[in-house]
Amino acid sequence: MKLTIHQDLAVHETEIIINCAHVDGRLRHLIELIRQHGFSLTGYQEGKEYQIPLEQIYFMDSADGKTFLYLEKEVYFCRDTLASLEEKLFHTSFVRISKNCIINTDYLKSVRPLYNHRLEAFLVNGETQIVTRNYIEVLKNKLKGENL
Template sequence: MKLIVKENREKELTVTVEYPEQNNQVLRIINKMKSEGKFLIGNESGRSYKVLIPEIYYIESIDKRTFVYTKDAVFRTDKRLYQLEKELKEYSFVKVSRNCLLNAGELTHLEALTNSRLEANLTNGEKIIISRTYIPEIKKVVFRGDLI
């Protein structure tokens, strides 16, 4: 990757990302730029924390509770999954099942499973099952980059 930095006092800050083909590295860079300073409030052990959006691997709803998974921690949030889906769509998050949103920038590869399902392998080694209903959405993101 080549980085070019130029000072131009007459223009506002502009970031241009040029790439030969879209891949997860490109998605992560764009996601980080778009979400710079953006965060969710997550709770862990009775304390509230700012969870930066680029640090989120996936979000899961279990028993009417919503959990945010990062590299090192799991946080509980008061927001519902449908609210987070709307808020995070522009940051490369995609719904992969009724109860899970996935950060497409953290996806390393997909594997086919039985019953027309897919398994998403993430950069942290975790594996998420993609329901067949949501396969077209994840394919759009992976193969065409529609969330950028």
């Protein structure tokens, strides 16, 4: 792989162009990282508004009509719905695993099968989430690098 960087003070917006013969799994992952770099979500905590970079979010869930963003050790309220977040984050490392949860696959440590065709997902921060049967195939496709 060849990497060329052209630095020019006249450039107002960074543009990344990838020239390749075909897109393989490693390149898909690189594209995914580029897409989510610099993208953030607005979170609220104790009446204050914060811009939270995507790469800091481990998972998001919804309870009682409210959406929460979970970082390594902090939790923020988010005004977006899980459906709108799922749409915004489709081409990133985030994937919906149940009706009320979206995880960042960059923080997925392992999964194990459970009864009733479900999976238990283990995140690197020690959290566990249940992957319901309707979303198992979606998770598998995301991990294979599809839908990026």
